[in-house]
Amino acid sequence: MSITRRRFIQQSGIAAAAVMMPQMAHRQPPKPVKPVLDPNTLAAFVDPLPIPGVARSTELRPSPDDPKLKIPYYRLPMRQFQAKVHRDMKPTRLWGFGTSSPGPTLETESGKAMLVEWANELPREHFLPIDHSLHGAESDKPDVRSVIHTHGAKVPPESDGYPENWYVPGKSATYYYPNQQDATLLWYHDHTLGINRLNVLAGLLGLFIVRDPVEDALNLPRGKYEVPLVLCDRMFDLDSQLYYPVSQHSSKPWVPEFFGNAILVNGKLLPYLDVEPRKYRFRILNGANGRFFHLTLANGQSVSQIGTDQGLLPAPVTLKQVSLAPGERADLVLDFSDHAGEQIVLKNDFAAPIMQFRVSRTKVSDPSSLPAGLRPVPKIAESEAVKTRTLRLGEIDDLVQYPVTMLLNDKHWNAPVTEDPVLNSVEIWNLMNVTDDAHPIHLHLVRFQILDRRRFERFAYQYENILRYRGAAAAPEPGEAGWKDTVRADPGMVTRIIVKFEGFVGRYVWHCHILEHEDNEMMRPYDVIAGR
Numbered sequence: 001m002s003i004t005r006r007r008f009i010q011q012s013g014i015a016a017a018a019v020m021m022p023q024m025a026h027r028q029p030p031k032p033v034k035p036v037l038d039p040n041t042l043a044a045f046v047d048p049l050p051i052p053g054v055a056r057s058t059e060l061r062p063s064p065d066d067p068k069l070k071i072p073y074y075r076l077p078m079r080q081f082q083a084k085v086h087r088d089m090k091p092t093r094l095w096g097f098g099t100s101s102p103g104p105t106l107e108t109e110s111g112k113a114m115l116v117e118w119a120n121e122l123p124r125e126h127f128l129p130i131d132h133s134l135h136g137a138e139s140d141k142p143d144v145r146s147v148i149h150t151h152g153a154k155v156p157p158e159s160d161g162y163p164e165n166w167y168v169p170g171k172s173a174t175y176y177y178p179n180q181q182d183a184t185l186l187w188y189h190d191h192t193l194g195i196n197r198l199n200v201l202a203g204l205l206g207l208f209i210v211r212d213p214v215e216d217a218l219n220l221p222r223g224k225y226e227v228p229l230v231l232c233d234r235m236f237d238l239d240s241q242l243y244y245p246v247s248q249h250s251s252k253p254w255v256p257e258f259f260g261n262a263i264l265v266n267g268k269l270l271p272y273l274d275v276e277p278r279k280y281r282f283r284i285l286n287g288a289n290g291r292f293f294h295l296t297l298a299n300g301q302s303v304s305q306i307g308t309d310q311g312l313l314p315a316p317v318t319l320k321q322v323s324l325a326p327g328e329r330a331d332l333v334l335d336f337s338d339h340a341g342e343q344i345v346l347k348n349d350f351a352a353p354i355m356q357f358r359v360s361r362t363k364v365s366d367p368s369s370l371p372a373g374l375r376p377v378p379k380i381a382e383s384e385a386v387k388t389r390t391l392r393l394g395e396i397d398d399l400v401q402y403p404v405t406m407l408l409n410d411k412h413w414n415a416p417v418t419e420d421p422v423l424n425s426v427e428i429w430n431l432m433n434v435t436d437d438a439h440p441i442h443l444h445l446v447r448f449q450i451l452d453r454r455r456f457e458r459f460a461y462q463y464e465n466i467l468r469y470r471g472a473a474a475a476p477e478p479g480e481a482g483w484k485d486t487v488r489a490d491p492g493m494v495t496r497i498i499v500k501f502e503g504f505v506g507r508y509v510w511h512c513h514i515l516e517h518e519d520n521e522m523m524r525p526y527d528v529i530a531g532r
């Protein structure tokens with residue numbers, strides 16, 4: 001493929017810059033075929049920020065590990081409902097859990113196991129455009145199918161939500177979560193093969209918080225001063241209904257990325273949050289299909305990042321901007337104590353407003369702390385690795401350089417497993433990104449550390465199989481220097497991660513977390529195998 005030519009074609013005549021991301025600047029989003037709502041025409045900051053409710057366990061049931069032990073059982077039904085995303089919009093048809101999207105937050109302590117029954121009570125018809133040419137979404141498959149994966153959870157393979165283990169309305173699956181992992185913010189979402197991007201966009205996602213004594217002892221802001229923020233971009237038609245674009249090919253409506261012009265926070269468009277002049281903890285998830293967020297505060301205030309995907313950083317990092325790829329999380333402390341009486345807007349790229357903090361004038365005492373040391377993150381030594389895998393992130397384009405299929409290591413989903421780490425072994429994965437896009441790569445089951453990123457000559461690598469670096473390797477960014485489960489693999493770079501495959505033997509997946517890519521082959525099964 002000719003990267004240069006495509007970049008030239010697609011950079012020319014771009015009008016819709018406001019809905020594009022720097023990482024994707026070469027690619028023009030598909031034009032909506034019907035008029036869409038312009039959020040700039042709506043009154044900003046008129047709806048209070050909703051906080052997802054906490055899921056309640058209805059009963060105790062025997063643990064699959066030890067039937068004498070009774071553990072909490074939850075039932076979360078996936079349903080269709082109507083909800084208002086903005087005061088001045090009509091109700092929007094959504095899918096969620098019970099009657100909310102994001103669904104209720106599951107909360108537990110490290111080591112306390114639970115069972116969750118994910119019940120498919122959705123209608124039999126999908127309301128978003130299915131592409132039956134995609135793997136797993138062929139015409140002989142039912143339109144409405146779901147299977148729920150908890151992102152970042154260390155779970156047995158049968159509870160991981162394998163993309164082919166989908167089920168139809170009227171059916172359910174009960175998953176076992178041992179929760180033997182450090183405190184962090186996980187999230188659950190649909191993972192159905194071939195339609196995952198549509199099911200998540202419809203609203204099938206929610207949060208899952210693991211707590212532990214190490215974190216509790218830090219005296220971080222808690223209770224109503226700990227606020228989750230789920231960020232998703234969406235597009236609405238003039239009737240306030242979700243709009244998802246289609247390609248020009250009626251038999252292949254898949255589009256390579258989705259970028260919405262309306263950013264929802266916990267399901268609301270342009271909400272506000274009343275806060276006191278004190279410290280708050282914000283637990284942020286990028287739950288978008290494809291949008292990368294670059295968050296700043298309009299008053300230029302800094303934030304302290306205290307955690308990343310899989311838990312606390314060794315020490316707080318002071319940042320003016322927080323960047324999050326799809327699937328990534330950031331744990332932040334914001335101090336409003338010097339801002340009594342101010343209204344502070346949280347912004348994304350191009351100064352696009354996301355939400356507003358309204359700081360009250362009344363002085364308050366703040367017993368919470370922001371410790372200088374949080375949780376040690378012992379570095380995995382490269383010498384511990386028993387294997388290094390070189391894995392190519394690529395795509396196949398058509399004659400006008402429009403991507404047709406996205407591939408990991410040139411292999412399709414259905415090809416035999418090629419990644420088969422031994423349980424408890426350490427491996428280094430070199431993610432060689434030969435495409436023009438940044439791909440957030442997520443491995444199920446495990447947590448890992450980023451070693452470095454280094455630019456290489458793409459053409460020499462792709463066409464002559466020669467690896468020539470350009471420049472030195474760059475260490476991970478300060479906010480990435482903890483335990484990760486999703487890593488941004490930048491274009492033209494090799495991103496190296498080091499992973500210990502702990503937990504369970506069995507079949508899992510690794511994939512790009514741009515959901516359009518994942519639905520079109522950028523996902524591979526992998527096996528954790530027993531050691532000899």
Ligand SMILES: [Cu+2]
Binds near residue numbers: 406438440513514522
């Ligand atoms: Cu991707």
